[in-house]
Amino acid sequence: MQAIATSPGRANSVRIVDLAEPSGSAALLPAAPGTEDPVVEVATVEVGVCGTDLEIVHEGYGQAPAGQDRLVLGHENLGRVASAPAGSGFHPGQLVVATVRRPCPEGCPPCAAGQSDDCLTGHYTERGILGRDGYMAERYVERASFLVPLPETLTRVGVLMEPSSIVEKGLLEAEAIQRARLPWAPRQAVVCGAGAIGLLAALFLRLRGLEVTLIAKSPADSLPARLAAEAGARLWDADDHPIDRLGTELGNIDLVFEATGVSSVALQAISALGRNAVCCLSSVTAGHRTVAIDTDSLNLNLVLGNKLVFGTVNANRRHFMAAARSLEATVRRWPGLAEQIVTRRVPAAQFAAAFDRQPDDIKTAVSFQS
Numbered sequence: 001m002q003a004i005a006t007s008p009g010r011a012n013s014v015r016i017v018d019l020a021e022p023s024g025s026a027a028l029l030p031a032a033p034g035t036e037d038p039v040v041e042v043a044t045v046e047v048g049v050c051g052t053d054l055e056i057v058h059e060g061y062g063q064a065p066a067g068q069d070r071l072v073l074g075h076e077n078l079g080r081v082a083s084a085p086a087g088s089g090f091h092p093g094q095l096v097v098a099t100v101r102r103p104c105p106e107g108c109p110p111c112a113a114g115q116s117d118d119c120l121t122g123h124y125t126e127r128g129i130l131g132r133d134g135y136m137a138e139r140y141v142e143r144a145s146f147l148v149p150l151p152e153t154l155t156r157v158g159v160l161m162e163p164s165s166i167v168e169k170g171l172l173e174a175e176a177i178q179r180a181r182l183p184w185a186p187r188q189a190v191v192c193g194a195g196a197i198g199l200l201a202a203l204f205l206r207l208r209g210l211e212v213t214l215i216a217k218s219p220a221d222s223l224p225a226r227l228a229a230e231a232g233a234r235l236w237d238a239d240d241h242p243i244d245r246l247g248t249e250l251g252n253i254d255l256v257f258e259a260t261g262v263s264s265v266a267l268q269a270i271s272a273l274g275r276n277a278v279c280c281l282s283s284v285t286a287g288h289r290t291v292a293i294d295t296d297s298l299n300l301n302l303v304l305g306n307k308l309v310f311g312t313v314n315a316n317r318r319h320f321m322a323a324a325r326s327l328e329a330t331v332r333r334w335p336g337l338a339e340q341i342v343t344r345r346v347p348a349a350q351f352a353a354a355f356d357r358q359p360d361d362i363k364t365a366v367s368f369q370s
């Protein structure tokens with residue numbers, strides 16, 4: 001069966017390869033301890049492309065599975081069960097998404113507890129990214145414990161599940177930390193960046209009843225601005241509304257979600273925090289850019305305002321389950337809105353177009369069933 005693969009580190013090496021078995025067959029993990037954890041085969045519907053995929057394709061990030069010279073791409077998956085053993089909890093035709101990260105061989109405490117997103121050793125693997133074949137294949141296999149069932153209502157937006165899980169994890173953690181340390185009744189949120197992650201963060205924060213301001217380099221008539229407005233959020237152009245002055249414009253900012261992919265913005269985002277506020281950093285910034293900052297002010301600000309900054313990456317099954325509920329609530333509350341985040345669908349045979357970013361792209365998906 002056909003799959004889209006690349007040789008990490010070799011330029012222009014994305015290609016269609018022919019797999020003898022569904023993607024992931026060669027390196028299935030043993031069943032979760034104490035369970036049968038059956039293997040489920042999934043027919044891929046579509047797979048989203050994000051900055052990580054572009055880094056793998058264009059900048060040599062990523063790692064092929066042991067003993068292979070190529071990596072099957074794709075981590076933002078959506079599929080339908082092709083076959084599942086009786087008693088697996090899954091049935092043919094069922095809409096599903098698979099999580100991305102797999103536990104480290106040492107079985108560190110977070111990995112052993114099903115939280116490989118918080119792996120301590122760093123020896124985890126990731127499907128479609130690090131050492132494990134991904135989901136850009138006609139079919140893939142996975143253990144039931146890494147699969148999440150989805151309702152049919154998510155058919156058109158299920159490809160946004162993986163980015164949604166990242167957002168949901170960040171928000172759940174922010175809420176848990178804040179509730180543990182103070183009476184937490186947030187009203188005002190700022191989201192930096194209006195890509196798929198930023199827009200999903202805005203939607204999930206609106207669901208939670210917060211006022212939301214997106215800060216991005218997008219004009220007022222752009223698609224992200226229109227989508228934000230439809231959900232009762234506003235999008236402000238970053239050039240007209242400097243981040244460090246947002247507090248004066250908006251009042252006390254209780255939560256900042258940073259998703260621009262630019263580290264200097266992430267640092268500035270901290271300065272927008274109001275009293276007792278929390279800042280969730282989610283940008284993976286792989287470069288080495290430097291910037292001069294007034295460390296006295298930054299420190300004083302954090303200390304005197306009881307402010308909290310934390311980073312978040314990846315997501316485990318619990319976050320995927322919560323994200324499915326949020327995405328479903330989004331579809332119910334604003335019908336047709338979330339699916340506009342998927343701005344391009346490219347048939348698998350024309351895969352090259354999917355890795356060629358266009359100015360108006362928000363989320364591009366590679367379709368395996370058209």
Ligand SMILES: [Zn+2]
Binds near residue numbers: 052053
């Ligand atoms: Zn991604």
Ligand SMILES: [Zn+2]
Binds near residue numbers: 112122123
């Ligand atoms: Zn681990």
